[in-house]
Amino acid sequence: MSKQLTIQGLQCERGERVLFSDLSFTVEPGQLCHLNGANGSGKTTLLRTIAGYTLPYAGTVSWNEKPATLSNSSYTQAYRYVGHQNGLKKSLNARENLEFFQQLYGLNASSDSVTSALETLKINDKSQLSIRDLSQGQQRKIALARLLLGSSDLWILDEPFTSLDLASRNLIENLMQQHLHQEGSIILTTHHPLVNIPSGSIHVIELDRE
Amino acid sequence: MSFNWFKYSSPASFYGISHSIIKAASGIAIILCIVGLYWGFAKTPDILTDQKEYYRILFIHVPAAWMSMWLYVTLVFWAVTGLIFNTRLSYMMAAATAPTGALFAFLTIWTGAFWGKTSWGVWWDWDPRMTSMLILLFIYIGYIALQNSIADTRRADRASALLALVGVICIPVIYLSINCPDPYQCAALHQQSSLKQIEKNILIAMFIMLFATWAYSFAIITHRLRSIILEREKRTQWAQDIVRDKA
C-alpha cells in the first residue's frame, strides 16, 4: 500500500479571494515537500486543507487513494499537524500537555514515551514547569514533541522553526531526516533554509501566481 | 432521456431564469390579493359567531401564520440540502427565505394583537399559540443574527444551516412544552379552529389570501436571491457582465 498524498485540482479561497486554483501535486513516502510563497499566498490555508480542517472550494486531497478528510480516521491517525499555534494549554505543564496528546492520538498513556520525546528534544528538565513559564522556543519544541509520540506517516508543519535557535533547528532537521529515512513524508512551510536534508528528497512547490 | 437536475443549481443559470419567475409570481400575488380581499370584504358575513367585522383581519393573520411556519420548513430544507450536497445556491435560498419568514411571524403577532384587542380585550395574552409564534420569531432572528455576524460567507452559510437544523429538532419539544406545561392537561388552544365550522366564503377568501402570500413570498424571496447571487458572484465574469449591461 503506497502512503501517498495526492492533491488534485485544488482551489482554496479566503474572504472571497482565490488563493490558488488548479493545484496538483503528490508527496511520496520519503519525500519532503517544501511550500514556497510570499505572505498571503495561501501556504497555511493549503496545509490546513491538507489536514482536513478547511474544505477546498474545488478539487480533492487524497491519502492512499481515499479522500483525506477529518472523517477518514485512518488518515487523521496517519498524520501529525503542528500549526502556527502550538496547541498547548498554558496552565498545564509539558508532561500533562503531551499526555493529553497521547490520548488524542489514541495511544496508550505512557510516561516513558513522553519522557523519551522530551529527552530527544533536550527539554526534559523543563517538563514540570507550566507552559506559561517557558520561552517561545521551548514552547515550540514541546509542540514539535508531538511528532515523536507514536508513529506517523505524514508530518504537516507550518513554520516549524519559528523562534527556535540554531541548535534546535538542526535537531529538528535531523529528526525530519530520520522520519524521511523511515519512509515517512513531510509537507512544510518555512522561511529558514533546510541545510541538513539532501536536496534530492526535497520537492519544492511554488504557490505564487505570476 | 436524462435531465440534469443540477443544472439550475448553478447560480448563473438560475439567475437567467429568475427574472421571469419574479414577474409571474408577483403578478399572481397582486391578482390573488385583490380577489382575496374583495371576496373577504364583500362576500363574507359581517358577523362571525360573536365577533363583528373586525374578524376580517384573519385574512391576513391566518395566511401569515401559515406562511411563517411553512417558510421555516423550506428554510431547513434548503439548509440541509446545502449541508449534504454542498450546493451554494441552496445556502443562498435559505438565507433569502429567512427575512420573509421573520416578517410573516412578526405580521402574525402584530395582526393577532389587533384581533386580540377587539375580541379578547387585550393586546397580548400568554396563550400557547401566541408564545409559539413569538419563539418562532426568536429562532428566525437567531438564524439571521448568526448569519450576519460571520464574515466568511461559507462559514456563515454552514453554521446557520446547522442552527436551522438544530432548531427544527427542538421546535416540536418547544411547541409541546408551551402547549402542555402540564402534561396531564394540555392547555386549551386559542379556540378549537375547526375548518369545517367556518363559513364557506370566509374559507374561500382565506385560501385565496394564502395563495397570494405564497406567491408574494415566492416573488420576494427570488428577488432577494438575485441580489445575494450578484453580491456573492461578483468576481465571476457573468455577474460582471450583468452589472455592466444594467449600467
Added chain:
Amino acid sequence: MLKRDLLLAVRNYNDVLIGLFFFIVVVALIPISLNESTQILPRLAPGLVWIAALLSSILSLARLFEEDHADGSLDLILSSGSVYQCVLAKVAAHWLVTGLPLTLISPLIGLAYNLHGEQLSTLFMSLLVGTPVLSCIGAIGAALTTGLRSGSSIIALIVLPLNIPVMVYGAAAVRSSINSPDNVMTYLLLLTAMLIIAVVFAPIATAAALKISND
C-alpha cells in the same frame, strides 16, 4: 479528558466563582427590586431560579471553546478520533463548574424564597437533572459562535429559545411541588428524558459546529 478540562477549570477557579455569584446576585436582586412581602416569593421562586440558572449558564458558555480555538488545540481535537468524547468532557466540565455548584446552593436560595421541605428537594432535583441539559444545548451555540467577535451576545440569542422546554418543565416541577405534589415525578422524568436525548445528540451537533467554525 474530563480530568484535563477539570484541571484547567480548577486552575482558573475564578470563573467558577463568577458564575456562581452571578446566579446568587440575580436571585437576590429580584426580591429586592420587587419589594414584595415574602408571601408572594414562593410563587415566583420556580421561574426566577430557573431563569437565573439559565443566564448564569450562558454567561460562561461564550468561553467554552474560545481558548481551544485561540491556542490551536481545537485543531488537534478535531483531527483526533475522539471528538465526541472531548466535546462531552468539555460539556461535563462546564456543568461541574457552573451547573453543579449552583444546584448545590439552590436549597439555600429556596429557603430565602420561603420554600420548604419537599419543595426544596424538588428544586434541587430539577436543577440537578435540568442544568446539564442547559450545558449540552449551550455547547452547540458556543461551538457555532467560536472565534466570532460578537460571540457572547449572539450565543444568548441562539441558545435561550432552544432552552425554553427545560426552563418550562424545570419551573413546572417546582411549581407543582407547591400545588400538586403528585405531579412532580412526571416533570422530573420529562427532564431526565431531555437529558438523555441531549447527552446523546448535542455533542454530535456540537462537533459538527466546531468543524464548521474551525474552517
